[in-house]
Amino acid sequence: MSVRTVATQPFSDQKPGTSGLRKKVPVFQQPHYLENFVQSIFDSIAAPKGATLVLGGDGRYYNREAIQIILKMAAANGFGEVLVGCGGILSTPAASCVIRKYKTYGGIILSASHNPGGPKEDFGIKYNSNNGGPATETVTEAIFAKSKSIASYRILDAADVPLDQLNETSLGGMKVKVIDPVSDYAELMESLFDFDAIRTLLKGGFKIKFDAMHAVNGPYAKEILEARLGAVSGSVMNAVPLEDFGGGHPDPNLTYAHDLVEIMFGADAPDFGAASDGDGDRNMILGKRFFVTPSDSLALLAANATLAPAYKQGLAGVARSMPTSAAVDRVAKALNIPCFETPTGWKFFGNLMDAGKVTLCGEESFGTGSNHVREKDGLWAVLFWLNIVAARKQSVEAIVREHWAKFGRNFYSRYDYEGLPTEAANGVMQHLRDSFATLTKQQFGKYTVQTCDDFSYTDPVDGSVSKGQGVRILFSDGSRIIFRLSGTGTEGATLRVYLEAFEADVSRHHLDAQDALKELIQIALRISELQTRTGRDQPTVIT
Ligand code: VG1
Ligand code: CO
DSSP states (O other): EEEEEEEEOOOSOOBTTTTBEEEEHHHHHTTTTHHHHHHHHHHHHHTTTTTTEEEEEEEOTTTHHHHHHHHHHHHHOOOTTEEEEEEEEEEHHHHHHHHTTTOOEEEEEEOOTTTSSSTEEEEEEEETTTSSSSSOOHHHHHHHHHTOOEEEEEEEEEOOOOOOOEEEEEEEEEEEEEEEEEEEHHHHHHHOOOOHHHHHHHHHHHHEEEOOOOSSSHHHHHHIIIIIIITTTTTEEEOOTTTTTSOOOEEETTTTTTHHHHHSSTTTOOOOEEEEOSSSOOOOEEEEEEEOOOHHHHHHHHHHHGGGGGGTTOSSOOETTSSOHHHHHHHHHHHTOOOEEEETTHHHHHHHHTTTTEEEEEEETEEEEEEEESSOHHHHHHHHHHHHHHHHHHOOOHHHHHHHHOOOEEEEEEEEEEOOOOOHHHHHHHHHHTTTTHHHEEEEETTTEEEEOOOOOOOTTOEEEOOOOOOOEEEEEEEEEEEEOOSSSSSSSEEEEEEEEEEEEGGGGGOOOOOOOHHHHHHHHHHHTTHHHHOSSSSSSEE
């Protein structure tokens, strides 16, 4: 076995987005494409000789090939050991857990999250640091800069490593340890929540349904919900991970998790439903014929946190991404703890958690998490909810309605316009930025614009500044309209419009969010000129 130095040329399109580098599989399959990016990671992170790396992915198409390439490159770049999930599998939160538990130098996670998988679909790669979280902007920018000047990469000429059994092999002197992808994570979950109480709840006839969407969480959910907690067999549906997720979007929302939605809104609906995404970091929570908005879920977890053993002592603080509703802010105020507002993407929460400023955090995009790892965590959120239900002995709907009665309701919705021509999407954003002066103080029916800006964030821990994080139209009554371009899409541009209106009056809490937000939606369309500029009458997805 010998190390080969391969001459290469830069690709111009290796800028990591909100959550790593995501492209179509054929892009990744081009000669040197993946290798260039991996070498750029290794050149940027300056791992000492003999360092340990964690490696795994969500099992989508191209996962296995990519793992073999990365292993051979790690061996050629002086790593001493790689912990790789059996079959090349690690959910994103499990990878974060393993990096932290074994105090490794970092990890590489292969996933395009909620995007479809398959030979013509999406693939992705990202680097996580030793805190278990996505590399900071500074590191991702260094990786991108490297990728623009790369001239060669190093790879070991060797046969593929067997990854389907728990074993240890050597790859040119580097140890490859194949680990059980589930056990470390399952153990961590048991240490956080009251498994006995959840077991009792389930034994008492409380019915649950978890849709793994043929994605990575299938084996995790089977082990934790069925084997350890005793949910009846079959409680986990679509449990077998498939390379193409069975042809679906592994995105847990009311549109894409349709199998589950049909069951939960059907005649004999179970008491609790949940789903997670391609790489297991997102979650959707449903009660019997009842949908919990992710922003509300975050607020509710914060308000009820002390019911779970891990958070019994209370929370140091909470954080949410800027477009996420301010429901959690109200809880933070009541608890008298700080609440941070960060740009979209999990990498901004890591510093706050490392500094002990924040215990819980979340995003409107079906992501919630805590300082137990440094990624959002789908099953964790499900277990947290089950813990709360077991402790409060109320239905999901009753718990949410009580929460609204106490804190008020933040009506919330997101409109996604996917696959837009990039120029049209940029045009909408530019038009909005150009309109700040005229919009300020303008009145639209009962709504008056207070201020508008392009969100900028100064990290309270390291002082780094992230600009241009989304246009905010803030109204005097606390309502908000946010416009943002997605950083995870792989086709054209995706424009997201986020709408939020606060309602203190309990007699209006039963309203449908779309009805409650009707006027704001009209305002958003009008001020952005979205329809004329993009030629789209309707969003692709509403969540
Ligand atoms: C989207 C979500 C964002 C999330 C990101 C990664 O990003 O809006 O909240 O952190 O996906 O999630 P964007 O830039 O497309 O809006 V995952 O589960 O895809 O790692
Ligand atoms: Co994900």
